[in-house]
Amino acid sequence: MSANGPVRRRGRPASAEKAAGEPATRDRILGSARAEFAERGYDKASIRAIARGAGVDSALVHHYFGTKEQVFTAAVQGAFAPALGIPDLLLSGDPEEWGEQLVGYIFMIWEDAVTRDPLLAIMRSAVNNETAASIFRGLITRNLLERVAGGLDRPDPELRVELAMAQLVGTAMLRYVIKVEPIASARPEDLIPRLAPVVQRHLTG
Amino acid sequence: MSANGPVRRRGRPASAEKAAGEPATRDRILGSARAEFAERGYDKASIRAIARGAGVDSALVHHYFGTKEQVFTAAVQGAFAPALGIPDLLLSGDPEEWGEQLVGYIFMIWEDAVTRDPLLAIMRSAVNNETAASIFRGLITRNLLERVAGGLDRPDPELRVELAMAQLVGTAMLRYVIKVEPIASARPEDLIPRLAPVVQRHLTG
Incomplete structure (x- = not known):
């Protein structure tokens, strides 16, 4: 599933998907991170906007990737x-x-x-x-x-x-x-x- | 004189300089425009910020160059x-x-x-x-x-x-x-x- 996957309710992941779909959520966060970094530049990009774009909590972005620098590193590696x-x-x-x-x-x-x-x-x-x-x-x-x-x-x-x-x-x-x-x-x-x-x-x- | 030229009072050009120093003012506006476009990107760049960076009125930027697209074109040409x-x-x-x-x-x-x-x-x-x-x-x-x-x-x-x-x-x-x-x-x-x-x-x- 990519950043173009099904639209979900924002704010918190459904727990069933969280259990079954971690790679999908991770990919969606990375897709959102790439879009945010490309559009707003590294300095102005925010974890909050990346989370919003992926339809998840900011806490989940931190949970998967850590700091903004680490999110960027993961996006580059992807x-x-x-x-x-x-x-x-x-x-x-x-x-x-x-x-x-x-x-x-x-x-x-x-x-x-x-x-x-x-x-x-x-x-x-x-x-x-x-x-x-x-x-x-x-x-x-x-x-x-x-x-x-x-x-x-x-x-x-x-x-x-x-x-x-x-x-x-x-x-x-x-x-x-x-x-x-x-x-x-x-x-x-x-x-x-x-x-x-x-x-x-x-x-x- | 470049964007690194003497610092001047902001807001409006001294009329003596305006008469004698048009190329200097023009260069200062272009230097400020390049910095603004590079830092904020074309979409977010504003004539107001370009004017502020050059220590002149927005009206003067419009007077010399016209629209934002025309300021950008002049900056590229420079x-x-x-x-x-x-x-x-x-x-x-x-x-x-x-x-x-x-x-x-x-x-x-x-x-x-x-x-x-x-x-x-x-x-x-x-x-x-x-x-x-x-x-x-x-x-x-x-x-x-x-x-x-x-x-x-x-x-x-x-x-x-x-x-x-x-x-x-x-x-x-x-x-x-x-x-x-x-x-x-x-x-x-x-x-x-x-x-x-x-x-x-x-x-x-």
Whole structure:
């Protein structure tokens, strides 16, 4: 069940659902948290508004996640879940093919609104607040950057991975956020062959 | 004179300064507008707060710039002024050297907080609001994209320029906004030689 699940009476969770549906409630809180952080920014986001958006008590948000910082961390981790498959995908293959594998996988995540929107929401929060940026930075460093760089037998592996990420982050910005044409409407099959060799060059060139 | 110029009595401009110093007042309003848009987002930004930040009447903001949308457009144009030299720079040279020229010039703009901070402020507004993104999109399309693509004798010139821009926009995001290491602290002379050939490849490869 997502943030779009059935509307419930606000204020307190029905105890039957609380017992049977903890993952659903948790997901609904995370969906509401992403929306709140994206809309109001990290500083102005409130646990109360996140609870309201999920149709639960503030106490339940604290119960599941703790502080606002911890709610944000959980929301980032949730949004990043699909991307966390990247290190395993790459490390199981030949580094000379990472460019194509990585770009193909990233477009799979991006082209589905279900996996794209949470990522964009979290990126918006991180762009606008130093605390949010710092949490975001820690998570991508530990979960993506260090693991992928660890499999790269080249000088300056972290910098290589970040320059490859920069190409992809910038493509996402222009295509999905600023929506400048023609990149916003280009087909993935026209973009992937232009991006893969450049990403490959950063990684192993 | 910039937004850091002398502090003045708030509420109404001294008429002597109004006569002699219109460009200074205008700049101060634009500096305040950038700060307000970056901090509160386009939707929540108000002409009143922009006026207050510049130490002038709201009426004077309307007098110089018109509506909120027009204030934003002027702020973007101001922030982009240094980047508007890019088309002339490139079009006067050999497209086979555009990668190096463009990346060198961009780092000159980025590495000076005076030219970088207004750009980042405007980028933050555009990331968080569709109206702001649309104004931003129109300006970069007309002032940068179309002009540079017009000098490129290759198929899909706009898409080429945008993929090159994506590499640079993403680098700015990771280096100056998210501040992930090691790219955040890398020296320009270590980044430029890695970026220039990739940008060149997008443009003419």
